[in-house]
Amino acid sequence: MSEDRIHILRDILLDLHHGASPESVQERFNASFAGVSAIEISLMEHELMNSDTGITFEDVMELCNVHANLFKDAVAGVDLAESDHPGHPVRVFKDENLALRAALIRVRRLLDSYAESDESSSQEEISKGLQRQLDLLGQFDRHYQRKEELFFPIMEAYGHDAPPKVMWGVDDQIRDLFELVRKAAVQLPQIDIQEVQEAFETFAQEFESMIFKEESILLMILLETFTQDDWLRIAAESPVYGYAIIRPSEKWQPQRERFEAASPTQPAEQNQQIIDTPQGRFTIQFTPNEAGEQVNRTTAQPFGNGYLSVEEANLILNHLPLEITFVNKEDIFQYYNDSTPAEEMIFKRTPSQVGRHVELCHPPKLLPRVKKIFAALRSGKKDKFEMWFKSETRGQFVHVTYAAVRDAQGEFQGVLEYVQDIAPFRAIDTDVYREIED
Template identity: 65%
Template sequence: MAAERIEILKDILLDLHHGASPDSVQERFNQHFSGVSALEISLMEHELMSSDTGITFEDVMSLCNVHANLFKGAIAGVEMPDSEREGHPVKVFKDENLALRAALLRIRRIIANYTKPENRNYQADLIKGLKRQFQLLGQFENHYTRKEKVFFPIMESYGHDAPPKVMWGVDDEIRELFDSAQTLALQLPQANIAEVSEKFEVFAKEFEEMIFKEESILLMILLEIFTQDDWLAVAEESDVYGYAVIKPAEKWEPDRSSFSAEQSEADSDSRSELTAEKPQIIETPAGQFTITFTPKEEKTAADRTVPQPFGNGYLSVEQADLLLNHLPFEITFVNKDDIFQYYNNSVPAEEMIFKRTPSQIGRNVELCHPPKVLDKVKKIFELLRSGQRDKVEMWFKSERLNKFVYVTYAAVRDDNGDFQGVLEYVQNIQPFFDLDGDYKRDL
């Protein structure tokens, strides 16, 4: 049955390839694919694109309207799922992929037109357009980073840590392929257009494969395991990392039931009837059972404003939090078990040099870094943990941020010298280079 469906889908796609309109194949598609999941159809399309049928990515894209019409019919009168609502992270993610695909297709067209003799006088305009489309396509970096820094931590918390590791490694390979293609494209007209096309197609093949993996594998897993609260956390943290080409048109607000204060009080009164002083007797065929209920004592939250002995003085929790957030550093603490435990808010998340979000708390430090730098991270932690080093320092000039960044990894040891974790502090020292004069004492 699956083989027969693939043949039918191949015939439909070939008809589209040869100029048939989506409307003309709609009835045949509905006849054979009604009730078939989107995932199964995507798998079949993927198989056909990977074969020697001549079916292209563009052909499959042209089938999108057929898909949409089919699913519209299937969900008529059914409430739209949260994931299809404006602003939901899944819809935003898919919309980005559509916009990135569009940039991909435009780059292909520009490269094809560049080689045509009749367009020789327009090559300067074509190069300008090509650079613009590469700039747009390069925004996939925001898409990938958001996936890696927001989706993956929550995914790992459910025990799914293998897919993120693999996908992050492939993401980095795609980044390198894009950089190679873009670097050569920016050298036009001196560069050879055939070489530009070749490098671009190597990138495009892997990029399109990743889109398939994201939508047919990754999102399917996430929709299965993420709760509504998880998606709310994703939506809340996504702005920090930005979006690709488009951004959410509106904020997603899920439908949620609220419970009245009266109902809560009634529940409380019902529970209070079951006390040691007033037991409930339950009659059963096996005899009587006596049930008592002792309310759990609520723990009183510590007063964050009360000063406590703190180093060489006294600080309240609230004051300590304020002081840490006012330091001119981005601070991260990874405990002795390699768990990311704390970061401060010295600047808004959008302005951080190394962006951090709440979903990363509780994550193993190895999962917080791309695979290509993992060996270096392990080496640093081993040097600090073993006592071979107390600090590891590094620095770099970021042209993108216009900052000179100084990074320190320091071993945290207790009074007995026992290793308790690693403190990372990151500082922008560009202002030090920009100091005017040998001193300033005008106040």
């Protein structure tokens, strides 16, 4: 990969952002590139957004479709045989896109049928079918969530931070367009069917464009970058967010080469491991580090106003009826508790998110609010922020608190978020109740 190629790409897109026509830029691109890797696109967007060009991620997001069209016929594919295996996250991702495309077609046909029908009874039946298909299509949100919460953190760890930020912003725009379709559809027949069709086609155009970006750019970056362990981790955590329309037909279990036992003839200060591959056998020798002092998880230590072991402290945190998240003073998501199964969490958390910068854990449209909260807590202007909302779909009344964590000297050490469903408390209608048997 050449830095010159990345700089050429950046300069071409700079001209595009400064008003050059897509046609003239396309000609220059075609003259310079017979093929471009998805990794180069990622690095180019990183340079574009992090140098002194004045280009923001909002600018890149605005021209995201123009960028995609520019690369459309030039992105070099990556062939990884195991990615086509049932259950592999890439195969699941592509299968979902096929199912979502099919749902798009069904919705379009139903809208056309509604427009062609003159009978109110027929239109009523079509409208019911339309709602069912929109419910199916709406499952694309699970597809997007897995991408944002499982793919993006690993991408960022490898240094590919620009594409996730831009793509998440476009995902949210697509979500908003879909909500406009749903709101229009439920108003039939009070509004003209043409309004619903126009809203749907606006959504469908952006949605299909995102499918192209996912499969031609995003997945190419991942296939070039991610290790087998990365994919296994994603596969293991995917059920937390669910799947769109289809589910994996089987669990992906890749073949793993086994390390044989160390040879007894090796010197005591060394260890040896032998690995067999289809190409042959090779040996790894290493000198193990001396065992450091291990924390005894069951020994009680001074803890607050008493004594707790690490194991007891962990159990207590996991038994609190709250979802707890801690972001440290460097704004790194450091901890969350296991009080609730991941699938049932109000704010879903998975191990992939630990170690991620807090700003990358939120959709770009929420960043101004997140930054404002953290700045006020860090400075001491505020010690706590609260918010609450009613979840119609889950029957919950969610209460959220963001609290500054300070040490004995008052120094800021991070932010504690705790979340709970307070619907049961709101339902209390007596002054006294004691669940104690005589």
